[in-house]
Amino acid sequence: AKEAGRGGYRFFATEMNQRLQERRALEADLRQALASGGFRLAFQPQINLEDKRIIGAEALLRWDRPGHGNMPPDQFIGVAEETGLIGPIGAWAINEACRQAMLWPAHMNIAVNVSPVQFRQAGLFECVTSALQASGLSPARLELEITESVLLNDTEDTLAMLGRLRGLGVKIAMDDFGTGYSSLGYLQKFPFDKLKIDRSFVRDLGRDPNASAIVSAVVGMSRALGVRANAEGVEEQDQAALLLAEGCEEVQGYFFGKPMSAEEFSVLLH
Numbered sequence: 001a002k003e004a005g006r007g008g009y010r011f012f013a014t015e016m017n018q019r020l021q022e023r024r025a026l027e028a029d030l031r032q033a034l035a036s037g038g039f040r041l042a043f044q045p046q047i048n049l050e051d052k053r054i055i056g057a058e059a060l061l062r063w064d065r066p067g068h069g070n071m072p073p074d075q076f077i078g079v080a081e082e083t084g085l086i087g088p089i090g091a092w093a094i095n096e097a098c099r100q101a102m103l104w105p106a107h108m109n110i111a112v113n114v115s116p117v118q119f120r121q122a123g124l125f126e127c128v129t130s131a132l133q134a135s136g137l138s139p140a141r142l143e144l145e146i147t148e149s150v151l152l153n154d155t156e157d158t159l160a161m162l163g164r165l166r167g168l169g170v171k172i173a174m175d176d177f178g179t180g181y182s183s184l185g186y187l188q189k190f191p192f193d194k195l196k197i198d199r200s201f202v203r204d205l206g207r208d209p210n211a212s213a214i215v216s217a218v219v220g221m222s223r224a225l226g227v228r229a230n231a232e233g234v235e236e237q238d239q240a241a242l243l244l245a246e247g248c249e250e251v252q253g254y255f256f257g258k259p260m261s262a263e264e265f266s267v268l269l270h
Ligand code: C2E
Pocket: 044, 059, 060, 061, 072, 073, 074, 077, 090, 093, 112, 113, 114, 115, 118, 175, 176, 199, 232, 233, 234, 235, 252, 253, 254, 255, 259
């Protein structure tokens, strides 16, 4: 048993070492991508459900990692956060999103994801103001998507930052709503403009009565808070119809449009 234990330890250590090396390689590749323009943004249409018109897009980070192909953001945002690289990567995304949105008709909005780590880093406010200034985009057209986990720490600082950003005229959306810990009372303390209902609830709409009940409750909650509701991950006509019946204002999802290049999105607008 002792031998097996030692062997097991050796195996574990090797695996740890391998993971550490993979992480280092990922960090190095992220730095390289930042320095050489290796990132781009994809744009997913956001639709006003009542008249089915496009009202803007959510910007989603894309990375063609050399030797790995297209690497989804979920697989590198974590390491970017741990290494502090999320600051410059996020800044690039905000700048690029504003620059692209300036090429669209003036009523089109742009939503950009801001990670909780990025939100707490110094310089977010300056990053947003300089992106707006450099692009000339009206602040009201920019929406920052944050998750409920942002609200869990440093309540005072978070409130102050949300206030400063909204003071600019920038909008705040609560992303992945329903997957975190927020209650109505908690949400009431924080100023924001939109609730994005997580895809996991939308997926089961019409099949699971619980999912329908949750979506109905969240739309009701958004109304009570005086904010807009956006349902994510709409893949079927029936889901859209149910959401419309519930009074959900806005949708996103493969049924209406997958994330696409800036060029493809521009074509869609004309
Ligand atoms: P998210 O903000 O919740 O973005 C929605 C994700 O759902 C996107 O995945 C999108 O491609 C996908 N999606 C949209 N419609 C549908 C649908 O109808 N069905 C299904 N199955 N999926 C749909 P993506 O692009 O892989 O992004 C994953 C996550 O990575 C995002 O989740 C967001 O948390 C993060 N992310 C993406 N871009 C950025 C960024 O620029 N900065 C930061 N901090 N995070 C980002």
